[in-house]
Amino acid sequence: MRLQISLDADLVHDLDLRVGRRRRSAFIASAVREALDDERRWNDIEAAMGRMAEIKHEWDDDPGSWVRSQRAVDSSRVG
Numbered sequence: 001m002r003l004q005i006s007l008d009a010d011l012v013h014d015l016d017l018r019v020g021r022r023r024r025s026a027f028i029a030s031a032v033r034e035a036l037d038d039e040r041r042w043n044d045i046e047a048a049m050g051r052m053a054e055i056k057h058e059w060d061d062d063p064g065s066w067v068r069s070q071r072a073v074d075s076s077r078v079g
Helices: 009-019 021-049 063-073
Strands: none
16 A cells, blocks of 8 residues: 655655665564554553553462572472
8 A cells, every 4th residue: 555654854864774765664664563563562561561550469468488499399499
């Protein structure tokens, strides 16, 4: 699909130096795809942020004690 966008001349110049005129579209498509993936990941992270507080874990009351007890279970661990 063709799409018309506007970019500053300096940005186009830097783009051409990096990838060349013939690879502009592919580079921009890749950059947009990566940015959209990042946005989706952030949406997933933000949606999950409140959920962790709803779950009770056995280490919530005393994390240090829980870690020490886990280390004691495995005799091959040092420390």
